[in-house]
Amino acid sequence: MPFLRATNASCAAASIRARNVLFATGIAFAISTGGAAGQSSSTSDLAKQGQSLATATDCTACHTAPNGGQNFAGGYGISSPLGTIYSTNITPSKTFGIGNYSETDFARAIREGIRKDGTHLYPAMPYTSYAGLSDPDVAALYAYFMQGVPPVDVAPPKTSLPFPFNMRFSMAAWNALFLDNHRFQPDSSRSAQLNRGAYLVENLAHCDTCHTPRNFMMAEKQGRALSGGAVGSWYAPNITSDPVSGIGGWSQDELVQYLHTGNVPGKAQAAGPMAEAVEDSLQYLSNDDLQAIAAYLKASAPIRTAEAKPxxxxxxxxxxxxxxxxxxxxxxxxxxxxxxxxxxxxxxxxxxxxxxxxxxxxxxxxxxxxxxxxxxxxxxxxxxxxxxxxxxxxxxxxxxxxxxxxxxxxxxxxxxxxxxxxxxxxxxxxxxxxxxxxxQGGPPSALAKLGNLALPGLIALGAVLLLLILWGIFRPRHRPLPG
Ligand code: HEC
Ligand code: HEC
Ligand code: HEC
The missing domain is CATH 1.10.760.10 (Cytochrome c-like domain)
Known part of the structure; x- marks a missing residue:
């Protein structure tokens, strides 16, 4: 998770409980819509499909508060080096959630990080990964959130970062620099399995969010995909195919077992944020999807990092x-x-x-x-x-x-x-x-160190942000329009 510092262990334990409840209700939902009278079957099928997508994308990891927070009602505090960013209520509550969102509004929020009211989200919401989600998948997710999630009328705590980070519009400049607003395009030279794996790793299951290192502006480093990154108190290791630094020495089945259970005896166990990903999301993926992820990792470009041996x-x-x-x-x-x-x-x-x-x-x-x-x-x-x-x-x-x-x-x-x-x-x-x-939650980022400087530093930073914004607005667009 981009801005994340790991939650402390007791929170994690409590959130684990909260999420088990979620899956229980998820199953209940699947059963109840299956038999619901008067509901068109295509709608409920779409919502069911959306539910399994919500599991793969792990929306619940961030949108359900620990200590028994209600499903998708937000309030999970993501302590970034700049201050705590609270996730919002994404239940269909019309007052506190996204009940007034159209499908277009929803698509714009999760793929471009822009709310219905036009304000920008911080990239603690991983819209840079979700930008690649296909239109049918976004439609299914929308159907699930509108029909399958009960509305919860509570307001999560408000996020208030210090100046200049509270100027949400400055994210427009950040997006101009770092958001690749393209849908996933299958590569016809790759097998269907590798294409599915790429879509899962880069978009749906957003492994890159944690495993790709970030630059001083907290954006994923180009050309270093999956080569290892700090995640708060934890370190998400290099999972490229490199035999020394990455997972090149793992068999495909070992990778599948790790993702499915979090434990490969004699190799590795999943703790911290990876344990949460396995627990909330990966254990529920189909064997085909896990095989596709493993095949994609094994075929990824090898990147050598600091390791002297595996x-x-x-x-x-x-x-x-x-x-x-x-x-x-x-x-x-x-x-x-x-x-x-x-x-x-x-x-x-x-x-x-x-x-x-x-x-x-x-x-x-x-x-x-x-x-x-x-x-x-x-x-x-x-x-x-x-x-x-x-x-x-x-x-x-x-x-x-x-x-x-x-x-x-x-x-x-x-x-x-x-x-x-x-x-x-x-x-x-x-x-x-x-x-x-x-x-304390890991080393502070370069951005936060800037934020800790006295007023002159902040003013200088504000000026830099302003320049970035202007550059973002006036920069010629040479990217093709999303298809
Ligand atoms: C890594 C954590 C994380 C994950 C995973 C995540 N979100 Fe978010 N999301 C956030 C945070 C944090 C915010 C609020 C950011 C802010 O205030 O700028 C947010 C905001 C939103 C909003 C804006 C709502 C509003 O009006 O304020 C929507 C919609 C949303 N998320 C939907 C989703 C969906 C759907 C998924 C799964 C596909 C998802 N999120 C997965 C962290 C996450
Ligand atoms: C929320 C952050 C996060 C996400 C998302 C995430 N990982 Fe991880 N991953 C980690 C961390 C942290 C570790 C180290 C866990 C440990 O050693 O206890 C890890 C460990 C691993 C390992 C074991 C590496 C080793 O040497 O022990 C593999 C393999 C792996 N992740 C694959 C994936 C894949 C594939 C995805 C996407 C489907 C993914 N991860 C998504 C944070 C994450
Ligand atoms: C009550 C039993 C217990 C005690 C006591 C215990 N551990 Fe563990 N340890 C475990 C279990 C269980 C796992 C994870 C197994 C799994 O993931 O399937 C683990 C995993 C680990 C790992 C792998 C973590 C990772 O991220 O991959 C390390 C390292 C470790 N323990 C070190 C220690 C050290 C050092 C101590 C003493 C300070 C200690 N353990 C005390 C039970 C214990």
Whole structure:
């Protein structure tokens, strides 16, 4: 998510519950419209199709507030480096939601980021990815939101970013620079499966929103698609086909299993925002769609990044006898913390449990990456991912149930370094400052640093924005009109 900082673990857990309710009502809806008298069957079919599109596009991830928020009633706070941006109510409520939106208004909001009243949305709403959605898919989504979602008459909190970011019209300039307002065009030289995969990855399931790095203006970097990007406290790794930096060494079936369940034993587990994507959206995609995504990733242009070897190729199990020596000899804070807090599940050897419920920490993408971000974030925020009837749960050590079970920044750094030295990428060192940064939601963006400058800085920035706006307005349009 573009502007996102990760939500804290307890919020995530609560929102997980909220979303399960959503799917329950979704199923109820499907059943009830199936039998609804007097409703034309083509309409309800369209709405049903829209419902599965809403799952693939994961509208609920951002439009349903945690802690039991009502479905699609908004109020999910996305803390951007510039301040909190609240999602809006997209139920068909005429007073607080989008009940007065025509299909054209709806299409313009989700593909161009412009509301019915003409004001601009911030790109925290991923309209740059949804711009590629086809007209029939937008029509189906509209039918679902108007007919399948009950109206909720509540107003979410208002977003108020500091000057100059509160000038929503400045987004017109941003859009002129960064919004590619074209529908997805299948490439006739590719198979139908690869075209479907491209549409899913780039538009519907918007993997690029998290996995593509961003420039200082928070726009996705051209030519670096899917090569890895920061997502608040987490890092969405390089998933291009590169065998060293990306997923080139994964089989297509491993990728499908990861997207469907969030766990490939001996390789990777999904935590943080990826766990949410699996839980809310990807687990419900058809096998054909998951195969198409995996095939597309395997066929994507390889991009080499900072990794010296594949993320899942570091470390081996500690031999049982060295574990004993270790217990006797290594009295460092990291070793003690590991044996007191982690070994009960991941074992002293780091091998986890045989059934894979508690994963091994060696040959694991979270401990062998070029950045320790996901290791630190997993320790701080824990894991709570429900797929089907199974829940993968790891406690959050950043905010335990009591002060005693809460690890300080220095403790998290020490246990991370123990894990990296024994099981992961030994070239990395984690400091208490690194942990503090992850705890606070990740490094601030260049834009936010600008925003923190004193008044002269803001005035200068305002002038720059004004120039951009003028440039946006007067720039010759050489893009073909969307077809
Ligand atoms: C990554 C988070 C995210 C996802 C995913 C997302 N949205 Fe949004 N959306 C937002 C935010 C945040 C806003 C408000 C932005 C602002 O205030 O500028 C918003 C605003 C909107 C609006 C404008 C409503 C109004 O009048 O204010 C519509 C319509 C909308 N979203 C529809 C959708 C639909 C449909 C989907 C799924 C296809 C979706 N959104 C997925 C974050 C998201
Ligand atoms: C909301 C942000 C977000 C979205 C959307 C998202 N991802 Fe991720 N993804 C992440 C993060 C963060 C991780 C790291 C998770 C971890 O290690 O616990 C990740 C991990 C992965 C991994 C494992 C990589 C590794 O080395 O462990 C794969 C594969 C992947 N994502 C594929 C996808 C695909 C395909 C899509 C679209 C269908 C997608 N992701 C959408 C954030 C996201
Ligand atoms: C109660 C059992 C439990 C404890 C205690 C525990 N973990 Fe975990 N850990 C898990 C589970 C469950 C998973 C995820 C399994 C899955 O996704 O299927 C996990 C996953 C991980 C991952 C992979 C995260 C990712 O993003 O891919 C790392 C790294 C990790 N644990 C490290 C630790 C460390 C370090 C400690 C001690 C500070 C610890 N764990 C304590 C159960 C535990």
């Amino acid at each position: 993320r899942n190729a570091y470390g081996i199990a500690l031999a049982a006898d060295s574990t004993l020596n270790n217990a006797a000899g290594d009295m460092s804070n990291g070793a003690q913390l590991y044996s007191g807090n982690c070994a009960s599940c991941h074992q002293a050897t780091g091998a986890g449990t045989k059934d894979g419920a508690y994963p091994q920490l060696f040959q694991n993408t979270a401990t062998g990456a070029a950045q320790p971000t996901n290791l630190i974030a997993a320790i701080l925020f824990g894991i709570n991912r429900t797929v089907g009837a199974n829940t993968a749960f790891m406690p959050a050590f950043g905010q335990g149930f009591s002060p005693v079970s809460t690890l300080s920044d220095q403790d998290v750094a020490d246990v991370s370094n123990y894990v990296l030295q024994h099981f992961g990428n030994p070239n990395l060192t984690v400091t208490a400052q690194d942990v503090a940064t992850v705890r």
